[in-house]
Amino acid sequence: MIPDPYNETSLEYVLTEHIAQMVGIVSHDMLEVFLEVPEIQNDIAQIIKQQLPELEELDEITNSVEIFLLGLDQTGLEQLAKVVCILTQAQAIKSSLRGDYLRRVSDYCGSRDIVKYCFDKTVPSISTMNSFEELENDALDHYTLYLKACLLGLLPNSYVAHFTSRFPASSLKIDTLDSWDASDKDNFRALIEIAIAISPSLAKNHA
Numbered sequence: 001m002i003p004d005p006y007n008e009t010s011l012e013y014v015l016t017e018h019i020a021q022m023v024g025i026v027s028h029d030m031l032e033v034f035l036e037v038p039e040i041q042n043d044i045a046q047i048i049k050q051q052l053p054e055l056e057e058l059d060e061i062t063n064s065v066e067i068f069l070l071g072l073d074q075t076g077l078e079q080l081a082k083v084v085c086i087l088t089q090a091q092a093i094k095s096s097l098r099g100d101y102l103r104r105v106s107d108y109c110g111s112r113d114i115v116k117y118c119f120d121k122t123v124p125s126i127s128t129m130n131s132f133e134e135l136e137n138d139a140l141d142h143y144t145l146y147l148k149a150c151l152l153g154l155l156p157n158s159y160v161a162h163f164t165s166r167f168p169a170s171s172l173k174i175d176t177l178d179s180w181d182a183s184d185k186d187n188f189r190a191l192i193e194i195a196i197a198i199s200p201s202l203a204k205n206h207a
Helices: 016-023 028-035 038-051 064-070 074-088 090-094 099-109 112-120 137-153 157-164 182-198 200-205
Strands: none
Touching: 016 028, 016 038, 028 038, 064 157, 064 182, 074 090, 074 099, 074 112, 074 137, 074 182, 074 200, 090 112, 099 112, 099 137, 112 182, 137 157
């Protein structure tokens, strides 16, 4: 099932900065005033609906990852990117026996279960991503930001504009994954599925 707000576009979900751009109103203060007038609000809603692309059908089984992504809020997207980031560094984690290092990694992704999974299971790897000997927060933040862009790159084209209209424009970039081969894309989806399965906290930030 496709989560709201995709079943029906609502001004409730679209950020003011995106509404202003779509309707061509420079002053956000003026736009806020217009949005308080029901008749004008309806007209603006129609403009938004016309500017956003018509959504394609998604299959609940073959597109389960995409459907999950579409239901994430900003916190959930960040958390998922962090968990996937740690999973991509499974080899580096396995090579370390330092307690303080492993605690730092656990704190970063918000769960000891992620670190435990890296030790106990064989984790799919992505050839285009490096493995660090020392996982410092700066490196993790850099990869998390990159992985957020990669997560958005999985979304079907017709959903991208709908999804990104809910987030500040400055907070999102999109990597189309064109440089990835089929194996890396499959492994990336597998990592997301693992992250969803072992991170119950993700459900709290899901529609």
